[in-house]
């Protein structure tokens with residue numbers, strides 16, 4: 486298995502002196518897995534904790550609890566050697582290519598950086614590898630002498646992807662990689678990411694707020710709400726038959742040109758609870774059109790199996806209620 490995350494918990498202490506303890510519960514009991522060559526979409530609104538999951542996998546934030554295995558190796562609190570192996574195995578592409586590239590570095594230098602840090606390639610061999618990487622991401626060779634401000638947004642994101650694959654990783658964590666780009670460029674980058682995955686047998690954890698994008702690229706999808714995965718399943722199954730009211734609402738909010746039948750999503754109203762003070766019951770209860778009074782606001786739902794590889798965290802699917 487490429488990636489296995491179990492019961493991941495990431496809380497941030499944002500207390501200010503003299504104002505008591507304030508803890509943001511960004512991620513709670515998140516479990517997910519990813520087979521080699523598979524693409525898993527992690528979707529949810531901004532603030533759902535999806536980016537924090539990606540950063541925790543790459544040790545860019547420290548988990549409070551849980552386990553993370555990458556390529557079969559425990560990475561929850563890696564020593565230096567394991568962290569080096571993690572950098573080779575897994576890389577991340579961020580949303581904003583503008584701030585991901587150092588404006589004072591040439592493209593050659595930016596793409597070469599991981600090679601300098603983690604390999605012994607130098608001189609001509611390193612320049613040849615940078616040229617090869619630019620070729621893979623479809624950029625002309627003379628771009629290596631340019632600076633980021635001389636490139637378009639889409640070209641900069643291709644440079645970021647070239648840098649991410651420089652060490653030949655098996656896993657790419659793509660955090661909203663197209664949302665800072667023009668719509669026409671988004672489609673090109675998505676198509677490129679799809680062929681890159683097929684050509685190189687990469688595994689993708691694709692983080693996005695956009696379900697339509699995830700449908701285009703991912704075999705499976707996991708939907709996050711306020712730090713928890715509320716539904717997970719094969720992409721087509723989740724789109725055809727969403728089981729959680731939040732997923733249904735999300736699907737109602739996006740155009741689905743290829744849907745066999747239109748899904749009437751329930752519109753989302755109501756306040757989103759603060760991740761500093763989560764309610765005792767289901768976190769979605771304040772916005773859920775199907776909330777069961779006296780139950781949903783008091784008791785957090787379990788995860789219920791809804792089909793092969795398909796599960797939803799909602800009291801509506803509790804067989805004990807039938």
Ligand code: SF4
Pocket residue numbers: 729730731767768769770771773774775776777781786798799800801
């Ligand atoms: Fe809605 Fe209740 Fe299901 Fe939560 S558990 S999604 S409030 S029905």
